[in-house]
Amino acid sequence: HKNFCANYRGIAELNAVRPDDNLLAILPLHHALPFTATLLLPLFFRVKITYLDTLKAEAILRCVKEERVTILVVTPQVLQHFYHGMKRQLDLIPWPLRPLLLAYLNFSQRLSRCLGINPAKPLFRKFRSALGERFRFFISGGAKLPESLAENLARLGFTVLEGYGLTETAPVVTFNPPDAPRPGSVGRPIPGVEVRILNPGADGIGEVLIRGDNVMPGYFHNEAATREVLIDGWFHSGDLGYL
DSSP states (O other), X not given: OHHHHHHHHHHHTTTOOOTTOEEEEOSOTTSXXXXXXXXXXXXXXXXXXXXXXXXXXXXXXXXXHHTTOOEEEEOHHHHHHHHHHXXXXXXXXXXXXXXXXXXXXXXXHHHHHXXXXXXXXXXXXXXXXXXXXXXXXXXXXXXXXXXXXXXXXXXXXXXXXXXXXXXXXXXXXXEOOTTSOOTTOOOEEOTTXXXXXXXXXXXXXXXXXXXXXXXXXXXXXXXHHHXXXXXXXXXXEEEEEOO
């Protein structure tokens, strides 16, 4: 319980959740990410949760619009299906309008990175209508999010906040700030969590070590496995990363 409460407190300091939010829960609650993100967090924040018992794209889209969902926690695989659906709609635009539109979106995205101004913003309303006017952002976890997928969705006006974590860390370790997400990065350690890289190579890559009150006390009835991963107060994740 201490682990999950610590994780909530760290996430709460990010100010990512608003009082009028509605989180759609489609992932199974026996996994740590949806358990924390789509059960504990909305309860502690006292915001609405909407549960849906299917992963069918049509049902999810209909639910998001009808229930006025603002945040959707998904895996990269689900996001990929969503983008393919949007791309099929783009493919229906006749030539030569389609290549002109795509070129304009690409130019606008580059301009936005440099100047913080995106001239394609008025077009986003059309794309975002698929999810309703109140939808704010996707949260992606459970696997590495392809950078190209995040950029393709950003080009259409959708924000994807990627994070990193493990069941052993209750589970969130790092998260992208909602006001400045960075494609290709899993964000920064949330408040109360420390991250360091063990024995980094010339490229800076090494094993990711984690410390904080969100880290488990150990594996259930398995002291040998616990000793292998909890060393001098640090959890050895077995994952590779760099800062």
